[in-house]
Amino acid sequence: MLKQAAIIALLGISSASFAGGWQLKLGGSVLAPTQDTTTPLGVVKADHEINFTPSVEYFFGDTPFSAELLLATPFNQEVTLNGTKVAKVKHLPPTITAKYNFKNSTRFTPYVGIGATALITWDESGVADKVKNDFGVAGQLGFNYQPADAKNWGVYFDVRYADLSPEVRLNVANNYTFDLDIDPIVYTIGYSYKF
Secondary structure (H helix, E strand, O other): OHHHHHHHHHHHHHHOOOOOEEEEEEEEEEEEOOOOEEEOOEEEEEOOEEEEOOEEEEEOOOOOEEEEEEOOOOEEEEEEEOOEEEEEEEEEOOEEEEEEEOOOOOOEEEEEEEEEEEEEEEEEEEOEEEEOOEEEEEEEEEEEEOOOOOOOEEEEEEEEEEOOOOEEEEOOOOOOEEEOOOOOEEEEEEEEEEO
């Protein structure tokens, strides 16, 4: 699904007149899982994590549409079983969204977006000897604000939701396997720069 979304976005960019512009966003995010997973072994949770999450956005000419690719430095997320840390996993959450920007006469621009996300995992440790990559739908809601004295700079805040439930295999109880319901909300605040 992520590959299809990327291809569609690239085709859209190539068919545009390139009269639009680019925006670089440098932000920090809190990844907050919204679900717990109940298993025969007990309750499994993924913890909250804070990270640096830059993104790149392209605006299609004078239209209100844009496409944004969220990047990140690797997340190091802990997993607990009945409140006890049992595993840790590194992962990246690349996310691409097609956005609608509500342009108006003010410097405050709200936006909404929908797209696809991925959970790319590696370097599992603890009793989790395998966490599979996962793919899902992503939604986005936020705003960009450009101060009156700023030509290209602005500040932004957005909230994203990702539908992610990677399969986890524990090297206990005959390699017990289950889907870890994370479905995180990602809160991001930062600076934006148009060029």
